[in-house]
Amino acid sequence: MAPENFNPNGNASNLPWEDGFLDSLSIVNSEKAVKEVIQPPLVEGIDDHLVEFSEAMRTVSKVLRRAAEGKASAQAEASEWKRKYELERERNRQLENTELNSNYTVEKGDNSADHLKLMSETDEPSQFCNEKNGIYSHEVLRDREHNAYSNVHGKLIRKASFKLQWYCKGEKNDQHKHDIVSFEKGNITTAERSSKQICLKWESPPQTVLILTKPNSTSVKVICAEMVRWLKEKKLNIYVEPRVRTELVTESAYYDFVQTWKDDDGFLLLHEKVDLVVTLGGDGTVLWAASMFKGPVPPIVPFSLGSLGFMTPFHSEQYKECLKSILQGPISITLRHRLQCHVIRESAKTEDETEEPILVLNEVTIDRGISSFLTNLECYCDNSFVTCVQGDGLILSTTSGSTAYSLAAGGSMVHPQVPGILFTPICPHSLSFRPLILPEYVTLRIQVALNSRGPAWVSFDGKDRKQLSQGDALVCSMSIWPVPTACRGDSTNDFLHSIHEGLHWNLRKTQSGDGPRDS
Ligand SMILES: NC(=O)c1ccc[n+]([C@@H]2O[C@H](COP(=O)([O-])OP(=O)(O)OC[C@H]3O[C@@H](n4cnc5c(N)ncnc54)[C@H](O)[C@@H]3O)[C@@H](O)[C@H]2O)c1
Numbered sequence: 001m002a003p004e005n006f007n008p009n010g011n012a013s014n015l016p017w018e019d020g021f022l023d024s025l026s027i028v029n030s031e032k033a034v035k036e037v038i039q040p041p042l043v044e045g046i047d048d049h050l051v052e053f054s055e056a057m058r059t060v061s062k063v064l065r066r067a068a069e070g071k072a073s074a075q076a077e078a079s080e081w082k083r084k085y086e087l088e089r090e091r092n093r094q095l096e097n098t099e100l101n102s103n104y105t106v107e108k109g110d111n112s113a114d115h116l117k118l119m120s121e122t123d124e125p126s127q128f129c130n131e132k133n134g135i136y137s138h139e140v141l142r143d144r145e146h147n148a149y150s151n152v153h154g155k156l157i158r159k160a161s162f163k164l165q166w167y168c169k170g171e172k173n174d175q176h177k178h179d180i181v182s183f184e185k186g187n188i189t190t191a192e193r194s195s196k197q198i199c200l201k202w203e204s205p206p207q208t209v210l211i212l213t214k215p216n217s218t219s220v221k222v223i224c225a226e227m228v229r230w231l232k233e234k235k236l237n238i239y240v241e242p243r244v245r246t247e248l249v250t251e252s253a254y255y256d257f258v259q260t261w262k263d264d265d266g267f268l269l270l271h272e273k274v275d276l277v278v279t280l281g282g283d284g285t286v287l288w289a290a291s292m293f294k295g296p297v298p299p300i301v302p303f304s305l306g307s308l309g310f311m312t313p314f315h316s317e318q319y320k321e322c323l324k325s326i327l328q329g330p331i332s333i334t335l336r337h338r339l340q341c342h343v344i345r346e347s348a349k350t351e352d353e354t355e356e357p358i359l360v361l362n363e364v365t366i367d368r369g370i371s372s373f374l375t376n377l378e379c380y381c382d383n384s385f386v387t388c389v390q391g392d393g394l395i396l397s398t399t400s401g402s403t404a405y406s407l408a409a410g411g412s413m414v415h416p417q418v419p420g421i422l423f424t425p426i427c428p429h430s431l432s433f434r435p436l437i438l439p440e441y442v443t444l445r446i447q448v449a450l451n452s453r454g455p456a457w458v459s460f461d462g463k464d465r466k467q468l469s470q471g472d473a474l475v476c477s478m479s480i481w482p483v484p485t486a487c488r489g490d491s492t493n494d495f496l497h498s499i500h501e502g503l504h505w506n507l508r509k510t511q512s513g514d515g516p517r518d519s
Pocket residue numbers: 282283284285287306308309310311362363400401402403404405406408460461462
């Protein structure tokens with residue numbers, strides 16, 4: 001539900017999340033969570049049976065944990081509203097400009113962005129974008145403020161700005177749409193069901209490239225050194241990891257100009273300096289690159305130097321031509337969704353004890369690890385009970401990860417641009433447990449049952465394993481920070497190429513026509 005004072009046209013000093021909104025939201029969420037726990041057992045316990053002291057303490061600790069969860073989900077909700085608010089403000093600003101420069105009229109009602117409608121008396125509706133149905137085109141996503149500079153070697157470097165555009169049914173006509181549903185004469189039509197091919201256009205030339213490489217590979221080292229020289233000739237600033245800089249400088253003092261970071265602060269500010277990330281390796285290196293950015297991620301250009309390379313469409317031998325065209329733009333982009341995962345401990349007494357969220361590009365897996373017992377995982381989707389996973393475990397996957405572990409566990413392959421969360425069991429001990437695909441807006445909570453025979457283990461894109469004890473939970477929702485990866489063709493073309501070449505999907509000799517036929 002939108003906060004009551006959600007008003008994208010409003011005064012900037014009056015932002016709801018800056019004015020106690022988060023606190024009120026978390027109180028509401030916490031109260032909801034607390035009520036859920038307190039309701040019948042405690043009251044009945046006190047009134048009817050004289051509850052054992054230890055039992056009451058358990059309930060109290062459960063209440064505190066739910067309250068912490070309420071706060072975590074309130075934070076996620078608040079940042080989502082903030083993002084929507086900023087998008088709407090940008091949209092409204094552009095609408096106002098359009099209003100000044102054309103004979104369009106803008107109807108606004110109830111201060112709500114949902115009521116915006118753009119009318120044109122003179123323009124013919126385009127084949128795909130019918131403006132009478134409230135659809136209009138303008139830039140929707142910019143990378144950052146225009147006056148953002150960073151200091152590199154004493155020089156002020158302005159990070160390249162770009163805009164992303166959504167192509168209309170494959171037409172590169174600069175038109176894209178926001179309204180999902182329009183109501184005209186009581187008929188409901190959907191204008192757009194999911195995002196279309198996205199195109200990134202540089203508004204100023206990219207100047208800084210971060211190269212990330214798979215460790216311990218001679219072929220990767222050779223290509224990396226060559227690429228650094230080539231990019232230097234093109235007058236670009238180059239960043240590499242500290243390990244790689246040491247390797248390069250040990251090879252030759254020529255590489256002394258290559259930059260790196262010294263501490264966590266430098267590392268955390270990378271996204272403000274870097275225009276483009278190049279990965280040299282396999283899918284694991286793309287996952288590594290994504291994991292380095294806990295917030296916004298610069299566009300990634302993945303070169304294939306692994307064995308499978310599902311997410312690495314570019315050939316390293318052709319790096320010069322590829323990079324030339326990428327640096328010039330425009331680039332077709334796949335915006336890969338990530339999942340934001342919070343581990344919430346049963347023992348957490350306060351929200352401060354909530355662990356840092358972890359973002360995954362492929363999947364988060366909860367399994368039985370070294371335990372010989374079945375997992376017993378209670379799964380909730382937006383507070384509705386989904387099921388209890390008794391088996392080896394559960395995979396919550398993004399659509400990008402649908403071709404990785406989830407696929408091996410029997411999940412469907414899903415185009416990476418489809419917004420959804422895959423719910424795929426691992427070896428469930430049940431005949432009827434089929435995988436699910438849930439919408440991207442849900443929040444999932446997976447809790448190790450209090451009566452589970454053993455603990456469970458959670459891992460993030462196959463790494464950072466953590467133990468989940470009885471009562472611990474994993475709360476998972478779609479992150480607002482996707483991973484933009486450059487396409488060789490376009491999203492669909494690259495996806496189909498990967499499933500054909502990487503997995504040999506549905507490879508079968510074609511049946512010859514030389515035989516019996518229907519008469
Ligand atoms: N049984 C399995 O299939 C299984 C088991 C464990 C982990 N994994 C996958 O490995 C990933 C970690 O990758 P890594 O390279 O760090 O480990 P890794 O070196 O063990 O490689 C795992 C394999 O998965 C492939 N892969 C990774 N992401 C993919 C994707 N999105 N689509 C298609 N294939 C993909 C890689 O190319 C590689 O061949 C995990 O996120 C998980 O999805 C799969």
